[in-house]
Amino acid sequence: MVSILYDEVFTLYDIEVGHFDQEVRNAKRQQLLSNVLMVVHDAYDTMLMHLYSNTVKSFKTSLEQSLNEGREYVASIHLCSQSCLREFDEGCEDAAIQQSGWNANKFRKRLICNMLSEVMAKYENQITHAIANTVESLLEASERNTWALVRDVFECNTEKAISEFSDAAASFELRSSEIDSQVHHLREFARNLLMMKAREEADAGRVLKLMMDRSKQVFDNYENSMPWYKLETNLDEIERKALSKSLRILSIMAAIRYDEMPDQIENVLYSSLMDRIVLNSSLQKTPMEAVLDLLALDTWEEVSQNSTTLLKPEDSKSLWMMFIEEIKPMVTDVKSHQDARKKTRSYAAAAAGVAVTGVAAVVAGPAVVVSLGIAIFRRAIMRM
Structure with a gap:
């Protein structure tokens, strides 16, 4: 819509200044384009920010609805993330200004990061619930095989969460290095949780x-x-x-x-x-x-x-x-x-x-x- 308006404005401009020197026309045309883009840039960012916020809300709502319908978490993440990203891309395409060379990549990356944070929080909570109370009970019991049992609980639940997280993260088409970084974070979270509970006990x-x-x-x-x-x-x-x-x-x-x-x-x-x-x-x-x-x-x-x-x-x-x-x-x-x-x-x-x-x-x-x-x-x- 904005691109069409731009075309109409500059078509009229070209007609009005047709009798001027070509070099002068081009310089003034470029200056006008820069001034116009400067005026609408904030509006463009505001539009994309609004689109981003609505997509985040839509993702959380659709994810909750999908889980309530009985779908597994990883399947729900894949379904909802793909649907929301598609809607976001369509909205960005409608808001695009071809003459500007701008793109919505930073907002799209931010959206994926937000969705991924939602997934990460889920598996951090899963690790916390699976490890914290069990480790506390094992340490309070303090039998000869306590640390062997703690390691089993720690490794089993950490690897389970990492495996499920990796499956869910595949929905976002991340680079392998990005997934590895997220997996490392999750593993460190589990290790720090174990250390915190051990220090408490x-x-x-x-x-x-x-x-x-x-x-x-x-x-x-x-x-x-x-x-x-x-x-x-x-x-x-x-x-x-x-x-x-x-x-x-x-x-x-x-x-x-x-x-x-x-x-x-x-x-x-x-x-x-x-x-x-x-x-x-x-x-x-x-x-x-x-x-x-x-x-x-x-x-x-x-x-x-x-x-x-x-x-x-x-x-x-x-x-x-x-x-x-x-x-x-x-x-x-x-x-x-x-x-x-x-x-x-x-x-x-x-x-x-x-x-x-x-x-x-x-x-x-x-x-x-x-x-x-x-x-x-x-x-x-x-x-x-």
Whole structure:
């Protein structure tokens, strides 16, 4: 439309200036063209911007409608993107000014970038929902195979998202280098998400709470499985089991293991802390200061280059010392319960002995002995 108007204007111009010198006519004609294009340039950009905005809205609306109709996401992206780009190209063609040499490439690229951002956001959300909560649960569980499970979750969901994204991105006729760049971004997003969740879980306060909860679980299991009449398990064994499980949490939280390369973090922690520090001071054979040098470092030795440190050796040492102090009341409480059960068994044994004596006395005749035995037995039962 604008091009036709241009042709009409310049046809009239050529007629009016036909008697002027050719060189002068051409120079003035070019000057007029430049002035006219300058006047309409902003209007042209505004028209394309309006067309761009409407196409973006149309894309989002049609995509939502297609998904609601039950189409798969990749198929919906292909259908809606092609339809919207075709409408955009037709609108640009109608708005084109042939005499200007302008084109709508920058607006078309911007439109594709916007559509691609919509697709990228979808797969970023997919990765977030698939990885974040699962990784958090796995790290809180802190079992021996935690990082192997985390890697499986990370790699499986990341590759799935990348594959689907690549299929969807094919709708935009991008160069392979552009798709590779987008895939790299998505992979880095997943990696950064994993690192963020791991750092959240490796917060000193959270790790300390996990260690305390794990120790309490061990002691509670021991308490609940120990009836008053059963012989006690060596409390040192229970303490060591609780410490061992808590130290495993510390070793798991110490670094992100991105690959299957083994490391010595757990061994260093065990040899430096578990094998030399115990809660019962009477059994402590090595001064605590003598074992701390092994952990007075900023980095873990013999760790894969692909690993990322979350807790430095010196931080792990400090956290363990805090844990040892925090757990002392818990151990004292368990020891008190154990002593109480021992006393209960002693009273019960004494009562049982008197009761047997009382039964024998019944046969012999003295009723007072029987009464005494029954009274002692009742007192023992009340102490249980």
